[in-house]
Amino acid sequence: MLRDIRIAIIGAGIMGEAMISGLLKQNLIPADQIVATEPRAERREAIEQRYGVRVTDDNVEAAHWAQVTIFAVKPQTVPRLLPELRGALRDGELVISIAAGVPIRTYVQGLAHSAVVRAMPNTPAQIGEGMTVWTASPDVNEQQRGWARAILGSFGRQMFVDDETYLDMATAINGTGPAYIFMVLEAMIDAGVHLGLPRYMAEELVLQTMLGSVHYAMQSRRHPAELRNGVTSPGGTTAAALYELERGGLRTVLSDAIWAAYRRSAELGKTM
Numbered sequence: 241m242l243r244d245i246r247i248a249i250i251g252a253g254i255m256g257e258a259m260i261s262g263l264l265k266q267n268l269i270p271a272d273q274i275v276a277t278e279p280r281a282e283r284r285e286a287i288e289q290r291y292g293v294r295v296t297d298d299n300v301e302a303a304h305w306a307q308v309t310i311f312a313v314k315p316q317t318v319p320r321l322l323p324e325l326r327g328a329l330r331d332g333e334l335v336i337s338i339a340a341g342v343p344i345r346t347y348v349q350g351l352a353h354s355a356v357v358r359a360m361p362n363t364p365a366q367i368g369e370g371m372t373v374w375t376a377s378p379d380v381n382e383q384q385r386g387w388a389r390a391i392l393g394s395f396g397r398q399m400f401v402d403d404e405t406y407l408d409m410a411t412a413i414n415g416t417g418p419a420y421i422f423m424v425l426e427a428m429i430d431a432g433v434h435l436g437l438p439r440y441m442a443e444e445l446v447l448q449t450m451l452g453s454v455h456y457a458m459q460s461r462r463h464p465a466e467l468r469n470g471v472t473s474p475g476g477t478t479a480a481a482l483y484e485l486e487r488g489g490l491r492t493v494l495s496d497a498i499w500a501a502y503r504r505s506a507e508l509g510k511t512m
């Protein structure tokens with residue numbers, strides 16, 4: 241599928257690197273068909289050495305060379321980049337953006353180019369366990385959709401949606417979600433240490449409990465409340481703990497946090 245495709249990744253930061261790593265690990269494309277761009281020389285050298293891909297500071301040359309150009313810069317950098325890259329893309333080139341909040345129309349107008357995919361991955365992509373939601377402008381043809389599916393699926397699961405309004409929601413759930421999970425992990429580990437467990441032990445207990453619970457939920461496909469009931473013995477420890485979680489407003493705090501991320505994503509888009 242991607243064997244003969246040349247890919248430019250504009251911005252070799254955390255997510256740019258995750259995509260390079262995924263594409264190469266899956267053996268989807270040879271390293272000499274990927275170019276990344278990066279303003280800092282040390283970062284360019286680090287990525288070149290780690291992956292054997294070419295890394296340059298010339299965005300225009302990279303985007304012109306490629307058939308797929310991926311924007312992996314901060315949302316605030318996008319408006320500065322578009323005038324620079326206007327006219328650099330080939331006919332038939334596909335643009336993929338992973339920038340939070342930035343709508344497809346910003347690229348279509350800024351680049352005068354109509355084939356644009358907007359995607360929202362997450363950091364577990366770094367180990368091939370990402371979750372990416374994506375949508376495409378009407379001018380993205382079947383072949384280009386195939387490229388997008390293969391690229392975005394190279395670092396985890398991908399899900400196509402036919403409605404761009406889902407992207408700000410996905411940003412709040414799967415894009416930002418790992419941070420919620422990491423905070424829960426950290427809090428549970430610290431609580432274990434507070435109880436008196438050695439830190440190494442608290443870490444292993446918490447990480448495997450999270451992993452096992454997620455696998456169990458995915459494999460059983462039972463409703464989370466049913467799985468929770470299975471843990472909750474009458475008059476037991478879980479009921480005591482759940483009472484405190486409800487009293488502390490866990491559900492509403494999480495919901496408020498997710499709404500805040502959603503609103504911020506939508507707000508970022510309005511400034512573009």
Ligand SMILES: NC(=O)C1=CN([C@@H]2O[C@H](COP(=O)(O)OP(=O)(O)OC[C@H]3O[C@@H](n4cnc5c(N)ncnc54)[C@H](OP(=O)(O)O)[C@@H]3O)[C@@H](O)[C@H]2O)C=CC1
Pocket residue numbers: 250251252253254255256277278279280283299312313314315317321338339340360361362363415416
């Ligand atoms: N981190 C996450 O969890 C997720 C991030 N995203 C989105 O991915 C995008 C990138 O995020 P992330 O990887 O975390 O951010 P990073 O800051 O790690 O990566 C952005 C990279 O772009 C580089 N850069 C800055 N200006 C330019 C330029 N003019 N030309 C080329 N490269 C440039 C930066 O270099 P320098 O450091 O020198 O400025 C940096 O290496 C964002 O839009 C974000 O919304 C999407 C999903 C998840």
Ligand SMILES: O=C(O)[C@@H]1CCC=N1
Pocket residue numbers: 340411415416
């Ligand atoms: O915090 C952010 O804006 C980015 C987008 C999704 C996750 N991190």
